[in-house]
Amino acid sequence: MERMSLDEVDARHSRPTMKDVAALSGVSIKTVSRVVNGEAGVSSDVAERVLAATVKLDYRRDLSASSLRRGDGKSQTIGLLLEDVSNPFSSALHRAVEDVAREHGVVVFAGSVDEDPDRERDLAAALVARRTDGLVIVPTAPDQSYLARERRNGTPVVFVDRPPVQLEADHVVTDNLAGARDGTEHLVRHGHHRIAFLGDLSTISTARERYEGYVDALGRAGLALAPDLVRRDLRTAEQAQAAVEELLALPDPPTAVFASQNLVTVGALRALRHAGLHRTVAVVGFDSLPMQDLLDPGVTIVEQDVRRLGAIAAEMLFQRIAGDTSPARSVVLPATLTERGTGEIPGPFAS
Amino acid sequence: MERMSLDEVDARHSRPTMKDVAALSGVSIKTVSRVVNGEAGVSSDVAERVLAATVKLDYRRDLSASSLRRGDGKSQTIGLLLEDVSNPFSSALHRAVEDVAREHGVVVFAGSVDEDPDRERDLAAALVARRTDGLVIVPTAPDQSYLARERRNGTPVVFVDRPPVQLEADHVVTDNLAGARDGTEHLVRHGHHRIAFLGDLSTISTARERYEGYVDALGRAGLALAPDLVRRDLRTAEQAQAAVEELLALPDPPTAVFASQNLVTVGALRALRHAGLHRTVAVVGFDSLPMQDLLDPGVTIVEQDVRRLGAIAAEMLFQRIAGDTSPARSVVLPATLTERGTGEIPGPFAS
DNA sequence: CTGAAAGCGCTTACAG
DNA sequence: CTGAAAGCGCTTACAG
Numbered sequence: 182m183e184r185m186s187l188d189e190v191d192a193r194h195s196r197p198t199m200k201d202v203a204a205l206s207g208v209s210i211k212t213v214s215r216v217v218n219g220e221a222g223v224s225s226d227v228a229e230r231v232l233a234a235t236v237k238l239d240y241r242r243d244l245s246a247s248s249l250r251r252g253d254g255k256s257q258t259i260g261l262l263l264e265d266v267s268n269p270f271s272s273a274l275h276r277a278v279e280d281v282a283r284e285h286g287v288v289v290f291a292g293s294v295d296e297d298p299d300r301e302r303d304l305a306a307a308l309v310a311r312r313t314d315g316l317v318i319v320p321t322a323p324d325q326s327y328l329a330r331e332r333r334n335g336t337p338v339v340f341v342d343r344p345p346v347q348l349e350a351d352h353v354v355t356d357n358l359a360g361a362r363d364g365t366e367h368l369v370r371h372g373h374h375r376i377a378f379l380g381d382l383s384t385i386s387t388a389r390e391r392y393e394g395y396v397d398a399l400g401r402a403g404l405a406l407a408p409d410l411v412r413r414d415l416r417t418a419e420q421a422q423a424a425v426e427e428l429l430a431l432p433d434p435p436t437a438v439f440a441s442q443n444l445v446t447v448g449a450l451r452a453l454r455h456a457g458l459h460r461t462v463a464v465v466g467f468d469s470l471p472m473q474d475l476l477d478p479g480v481t482i483v484e485q486d487v488r489r490l491g492a493i494a495a496e497m498l499f500q501r502i503a504g505d506t507s508p509a510r511s512v513v514l515p516a517t518l519t520e521r522g523t524g525e526i527p528g529p530f531a532s
Numbered sequence: 533m534e535r536m537s538l539d540e541v542d543a544r545h546s547r548p549t550m551k552d553v554a555a556l557s558g559v560s561i562k563t564v565s566r567v568v569n570g571e572a573g574v575s576s577d578v579a580e581r582v583l584a585a586t587v588k589l590d591y592r593r594d595l596s597a598s599s600l601r602r603g604d605g606k607s608q609t610i611g612l613l614l615e616d617v618s619n620p621f622s623s624a625l626h627r628a629v630e631d632v633a634r635e636h637g638v639v640v641f642a643g644s645v646d647e648d649p650d651r652e653r654d655l656a657a658a659l660v661a662r663r664t665d666g667l668v669i670v671p672t673a674p675d676q677s678y679l680a681r682e683r684r685n686g687t688p689v690v691f692v693d694r695p696p697v698q699l700e701a702d703h704v705v706t707d708n709l710a711g712a713r714d715g716t717e718h719l720v721r722h723g724h725h726r727i728a729f730l731g732d733l734s735t736i737s738t739a740r741e742r743y744e745g746y747v748d749a750l751g752r753a754g755l756a757l758a759p760d761l762v763r764r765d766l767r768t769a770e771q772a773q774a775a776v777e778e779l780l781a782l783p784d785p786p787t788a789v790f791a792s793q794n795l796v797t798v799g800a801l802r803a804l805r806h807a808g809l810h811r812t813v814a815v816v817g818f819d820s821l822p823m824q825d826l827l828d829p830g831v832t833i834v835e836q837d838v839r840r841l842g843a844i845a846a847e848m849l850f851q852r853i854a855g856d857t858s859p860a861r862s863v864v865l866p867a868t869l870t871e872r873g874t875g876e877i878p879g880p881f882a883s
Numbered sequence: 884c885t886g887a888a889a890g891c892g893c894t895t896a897c898a899g
Numbered sequence: 900c901t902g903a904a905a906g907c908g909c910t911t912a913c914a915g
Contacts, residue, residue, distance in 0.1 A: 210886090212886075222884060223884070223885085224884060227884080240886090248891090
């Protein structure tokens, strides 16, 4: 092969390709490809010359071009659709997924959906267009059937935290109903009958399940559901705080609060603290709070195993990417209550 | 053009390409490309037929193939290297970068470096191999000169939170020295002379700058630096907690603590709380704590504007991607102290 | 052990 | 308004 000088090659002054490396080392691009991919069957002096050229040119293989031609067509990327990359639950999930992806040599696109169905669809489309090998999704849209087509055409999808709607697909979720029931029963056991429920957006399945768990626990305890104590669709800590302030102003206020999501719990704690009732009104929250161990009294929380949630979802996805076509699986992880103080404040019926 | 039936096309049962759409609608792939890209100059009946075929086949354009051929070669992706996607500082930065990227129709790869230089290099290489259009990096490695080659070959890089070492490049950072000085001077002003310093890993430039700010403040106040009160290289809340426990056991313990990073602050608060000294020993922290408003007393914090840090870095990156070749710029944002309680606990020399 | 040709899915640069 | 040919950077499938 005709050999080129470094200057001649450099004159192109765009990112070097295998062609440039080939020209500089005087071999064909097929040989460069062999060396770059560490394939056997290249004489050591040629390999050395090629390697030297890659170093001299700072050659970087183009993985997307490579995957375009490759048989499997894998891009070594996956996509992750979260509620909001910056919230503690989402970002813990993100890290768990990343750790599994790294073991597979795969990098991850992450994006925030903000509970907006259009954004879920747009982001999924953007990632499919970039040929991610698969998607892990915390679903928001009222319906995930649109993903059936993507899956059929080769992009596997695994759902986490919430099950998909109108689509049979792998998912990993927490047993929200049982967790919420446990949390509410814990309050009943500590002598509370007037237990308020604070809920996130009812469009979110986990929020509905936690409400069901609350209702279920009251039913089992033979307590009537008091509609005046139920505040759902709270979207922010501020709204939750206002809701609790209203509840406290009731003629017959609650003696305990079941706060079914972490931001909602924060709002409830603020309202109680401002009212000076944080040692009087019991609280059980759902989902861990950052720095909860610094709070006084400590907050009793029903906790999800977020890292396991993310790790299992990612592992399921990689099995699908590897070709697993078995029927969709559903994994349900338990939520566990940890007593820290606020949940053990005794109520009027404490024994 | 010879028209194919849906069954004939579907028989390939792999992800449909423009070729498939072309076959089904009886046109050339160039015409499909025109329709898919919304280019003008296609008769409406042909456009309609092509569109119908894309819908029937669930055709999804392959953006990576498109960008491979395209002149600009942009992949519409960027990479973000963070300390740990799941820590509050990193994930807030992530969200800010994502929001700017979204405006540009760009999706973002995010990854955790965990203060490991090798991981920084590996991740950067993995992203360059996937031809991200640019990189936003919180640098960890002792030297970023390796990125000069990537930049020269067409991948712009912007640094955030910490300046790059051995490389002239755009960066956005907080004025850590001034922030730490302000925080320390705040304690001096409230009557403290024995002020402990708790620091993160000294390999991190921000940790060193904050230490300098502390030293600077003592100097300005005419106070001697007491080496027994300086604890650096604390990597976790647990280590910080242990460090404060040791400090409290000193014959002449500190009356105030300057905790120069959020996890370190958490550890310090725990130690003081356990010792029952959280209303006695003053604390000023650097970097906000999640839920800090629920703590009692509230924690006085020197805060960075994380969202602005991320937004500016992302905007700088997109300018570079758009072709801006002006000299490297450095943006320094102020950190501002917010009084919340712990920083105003009076010391023995309070006036 | 090495290379020329073809092709991955798309767009460019033409031609008609 | 539409299409045939070439090519982006790489790998496959051959041939020698």
